[in-house]
Amino acid sequence: MKKILRIVGLVGAGVVFLLACAATFVQVRGIPSYDPPRLRLAPVAYTPARVEHGRRLTMSVCAACHLDRQTGRLRGQLLRDIPAQFGQFYSANITQDRQHGIGGWTDAQVVALLRTGLGPDGRIRSVMPNFGRLSDEDVLSIVAFLRSADPVLQPDATPSHPQEPSFLGNVLANTIIQPAELPARPVLQPNPADQVAFGRYLVTSRYKCYDCHSGDILKTSDANPEQSFGYLGGGSVLQDAEGHDIVSRNLTADPETGLGDWTPEQFAQAMKYGRSPSGPLRYPMPKYSLVTDAEARAIYAYLRTVPVIKNATPEDGAAAVATH
Ligand code: HEC
Numbered sequence: 001m002k003k004i005l006r007i008v009g010l011v012g013a014g015v016v017f018l019l020a021c022a023a024t025f026v027q028v029r030g031i032p033s034y035d036p037p038r039l040r041l042a043p044v045a046y047t048p049a050r051v052e053h054g055r056r057l058t059m060s061v062c063a064a065c066h067l068d069r070q071t072g073r074l075r076g077q078l079l080r081d082i083p084a085q086f087g088q089f090y091s092a093n094i095t096q097d098r099q100h101g102i103g104g105w106t107d108a109q110v111v112a113l114l115r116t117g118l119g120p121d122g123r124i125r126s127v128m129p130n131f132g133r134l135s136d137e138d139v140l141s142i143v144a145f146l147r148s149a150d151p152v153l154q155p156d157a158t159p160s161h162p163q164e165p166s167f168l169g170n171v172l173a174n175t176i177i178q179p180a181e182l183p184a185r186p187v188l189q190p191n192p193a194d195q196v197a198f199g200r201y202l203v204t205s206r207y208k209c210y211d212c213h214s215g216d217i218l219k220t221s222d223a224n225p226e227q228s229f230g231y232l233g234g235g236s237v238l239q240d241a242e243g244h245d246i247v248s249r250n251l252t253a254d255p256e257t258g259l260g261d262w263t264p265e266q267f268a269q270a271m272k273y274g275r276s277p278s279g280p281l282r283y284p285m286p287k288y289s290l291v292t293d294a295e296a297r298a299i300y301a302y303l304r305t306v307p308v309i310k311n312a313t314p315e316d317g318a319a320a321v322a323t324h
């Protein structure tokens, strides 16, 4: 008996020792680096149409994280919506400053970052969302805009703040957060005349609503968004501007806990201006004021086709929670 206990004790000590080694390794290694991606890119034509389309996309998608409202420039800031247990993360300076922004990056390097998550130095930009399924035309439009004379891009010599991951943040950066491959084929977007297919593109690839609106921010799938846990059923816990928990809402067509009883107009008001029938929507729900009416209609049409999930979130009130 004693002998067995001793063996169990030794095995236990061994496991603890191995875990301690792994923990030290993760903490010392921090956020890992990989071989920087090598992307060949034909020279990008900065046409006025692309610059304008890119402005709309950048201000709708990237500005939510990168725009510093004090200076009105895309010079980066603390991301307050990330739960504190992961650490503190800061978006980067993406103004045209050559040293502290991305003025010195080539177009291919910017595209490679959006596609793979890796910078020219090979470091993974772990909190930056992956834009692997954004169409080539959308990506090139964003690049064209980033090279334009728009005031939000004027060089700002503030260095990007280093990331401050917690131990848990480091573990995630060394395990589930991985760089993506460069797309093997051209990435095309569906014809906007096909409302549902276009809406699906907007939700999964352009605006990435599912990142926040599925069941758990750690269980979303970049490769197959629709395989994300609780796809669009709400329930992800984020943080509001004061650092309190805030739960994303159910966007599926369940009439009680989702958007089943909403009109297209109510939906457009909520998405564009943060006006929900239940009251004003708080940070971090972005205000998509630059989405077109056609985009809002397409997203609404697509959301009606998504498998319905019954998931009451706090705004549904106690009655609905009880039925869950
Ligand atoms: C959810 C927030 C978020 C969104 C949305 C976002 N980014 Fe970022 N981005 C980050 C963070 C955080 C970093 C810094 C990551 C790091 O250093 O590890 C970053 C880094 C970058 C960098 C690298 C800069 C450098 O010097 O390393 C570029 C370029 C960039 N983002 C461009 C964009 C563009 C273009 C978009 C829109 C298509 C966008 N980002 C959308 C959070 C975001």
Ligand code: HEC
Residues within 6 Å of the ligand: 081, 203, 207, 208, 209, 210, 211, 212, 213, 238, 246, 247, 248, 249, 250, 251, 258, 267, 270, 271, 276, 277, 278, 280, 281, 282, 283, 284, 285, 286, 288, 299, 315
């Ligand atoms: C950064 C995370 C984030 C992203 C990205 C995001 N949302 Fe939200 N959204 C939220 C949060 C959090 C709430 C709840 C806000 C509150 O409780 O005040 C919300 C609320 C909503 C609501 C209100 C639902 C209701 O029942 O009142 C709608 C509609 C909505 N979002 C649609 C969208 C759409 C469409 C997209 C993509 C185009 C999107 N959201 C992208 C975080 C996000």
